[in-house]
Amino acid sequence: MILYLHGFRSSPRSYKARVVGEKMAALGRASELICPQLPASPKEAMDLALTLVERYDAAELAIIGSSLGGYYATWLAERIGCRAALLNPAVYPLKDLDKHVGVTTEYHSDKVFEFKRAYIDELGALAVPAITRPERYFLLAATGDEVLDYRDMTAHYAGARQHVIEGSDHAIAEFGQYVDDVLGFCLDGAADRVR
Numbered sequence: 001m002i003l004y005l006h007g008f009r010s011s012p013r014s015y016k017a018r019v020v021g022e023k024m025a026a027l028g029r030a031s032e033l034i035c036p037q038l039p040a041s042p043k044e045a046m047d048l049a050l051t052l053v054e055r056y057d058a059a060e061l062a063i064i065g066s067s068l069g070g071y072y073a074t075w076l077a078e079r080i081g082c083r084a085a086l087l088n089p090a091v092y093p094l095k096d097l098d099k100h101v102g103v104t105t106e107y108h109s110d111k112v113f114e115f116k117r118a119y120i121d122e123l124g125a126l127a128v129p130a131i132t133r134p135e136r137y138f139l140l141a142a143t144g145d146e147v148l149d150y151r152d153m154t155a156h157y158a159g160a161r162q163h164v165i166e167g168s169d170h171a172i173a174e175f176g177q178y179v180d181d182v183l184g185f186c187l188d189g190a191a192d193r194v195r
Contacts, residue, residue, distance in 0.1 A: 001056050002186050003049060003076075004035040007067025007090075008097065008115075009107050011037055016066050016087060016175045023179050040113045042072070042122040049076055058082040062186035067148070067170065068093055075126040077136055085138040085182045088145050088170055091152040093123050134159030138185040140178055142168035161185065 002024070006014050012021075012035040024033045034052050038045040049072065053061055058081040065073025070089020077084035090096060101117050131137060137160035141150040147170040154162060163181065168174060 001053070001061050002033050002183075003053055003061065003063045004033060005045075005049065005063060005065040005069030005072050005076075006035075006038060007069050008093075008100070009104060010066070010069075011106055011109065013109070014066070014107070015171060015173075019175050019179050020064060020183070023183060027183075038069070038072075040115050040119065042119055042126055045072060046075065046126065050079075053080065059188075062188075064182060064186060065089060068097070071123070071126065074128045074131065074137075078128050078132060081133075081136075083136050083138075083186060083188070085140065085185050086153070086157065087140050087172060087175070087182070088142055088148055088150070089139070089153055089157075090148060091156045094120055094127075096148070097123065131157060131160065135161075137161065138182065139163070140172065140182060141165065142170070142172055144168045145170045 004017055004020055006012060006017055017035050021033060021035060024030050036048060036052060039048065062083040063073040063076055064085045066087040068090045070086035071093050073084040073086060098120055100115050103112060103114050105112055137157050139153055139157040139160055139162040141153040142165040143150050144167040150164060154164065
C-alpha cells in the first residue's frame with residue numbers, strides 16, 4: 001500500500017500525484033494507492049494519515065511525500081517504521097511557511113482556506129531532527145528547486161538513497177522520468193516489475 005501526501009496548497013490533482021496514480025493503474029494496482037486531500041492543519045493532516053494507514057503493517061506500507069508532504073512523510077515513517085520516498089521535501093517548513101499565514105487558495109481548485117498561525121506550532125511538533133534508519137528513505141531532489149534548497153534535503157537525509165536532479169524545479173516537471181524508481185523503492189525492490 002502506498003500513501004501519497006501532497007504539498008502545501010496542493011491536492012491529489014497535482015501533476016506528481018496524477019503520474020503516480022496513472023502508473024499504479026497501469027500496473028493493475030490502483031487500489032493500493034491512497035491519495036487524500038490533506039487539511040490545512042498539520043495535526044489534522046497527520047491524524048487523517050494515521051487513520052488511513054492504521055490497518056497496514058509497516059512492512060506493507062510506503063509513503064510518497066512531495067514538498068510539505070515530504071516533511072509529513074518523514075514524521076510518519078519515523079513513527080510507523082515504513083519506507084518513504086521524498087520529492088523535494090520541506091526540511092525546515094517553520095521558516096518557509098510563516099510568510100503564508102492567512103487566507104489563500106489551493107493551486108488546483110482555487111478553493112479558499114486559511115493557514116493559521118497555530119499551524120506553525122503544529123508543524124514544529126512534527127519535526128524530525130535526524131532520521132533513524134536512512135535505508136528506509138529515498139530522496140529525489142532537484143538542484144533547480146526555486147522554493148526549497150536541495151542541500152538542506154541531501155544533508156537531512158544523509159545515508160539515504162538519493163537521486164539529485166541537475167536543474168529541474170520544485171514541481172519536478174519531468175517527474176514521469178523518475179516515477180519508476182520511486183515506485184520501485186516503495187514497492188520494496190519491485191523496480192523490475194514496475195518497468
